[in-house]
Amino acid sequence: MTVEPLLQILQKPVVKDNLGVQVLAIKVLGLFADKRVINLLIQFLQNSHFLIRTAAIRALGELNDVRALQPLRQLTQDEAEDDYVKKIAVMALQKIEQSN
Numbered sequence: 001m002t003v004e005p006l007l008q009i010l011q012k013p014v015v016k017d018n019l020g021v022q023v024l025a026i027k028v029l030g031l032f033a034d035k036r037v038i039n040l041l042i043q044f045l046q047n048s049h050f051l052i053r054t055a056a057i058r059a060l061g062e063l064n065d066v067r068a069l070q071p072l073r074q075l076t077q078d079e080a081e082d083d084y085v086k087k088i089a090v091m092a093l094q095k096i097e098q099s100n
Contacts, residue, residue: 030059
């Protein structure tokens with residue numbers, strides 16, 4: 001399986017009817033060792049829905065790419081961000097830092 005079908009799903013705007021599908025697609029991207037998705041996942045850190053953000057954070061943690069370090073650090077320092085999302089970001093940061 002390639003990442004292209006997942007990328008097509010994620011190009012659609014997030015709406016109530018496809019939120020679960022998009023969250024699942026983001027999670028699955030983290031299972032691939034395809035570094036092409038890093039920038040897309042980083043973009044999802046800015047999404048307004050916390051489920052999308054947490055799925056992207058977890059996927060970035062699975063991919064262990066240092067390009068995610070700075071955006072994840074910024075997320076943990078955002079005073080407006082939800083504490084749960086920050087906690088997930090800290091765990092992803094630790095995983096990436098330990099792997100590199």
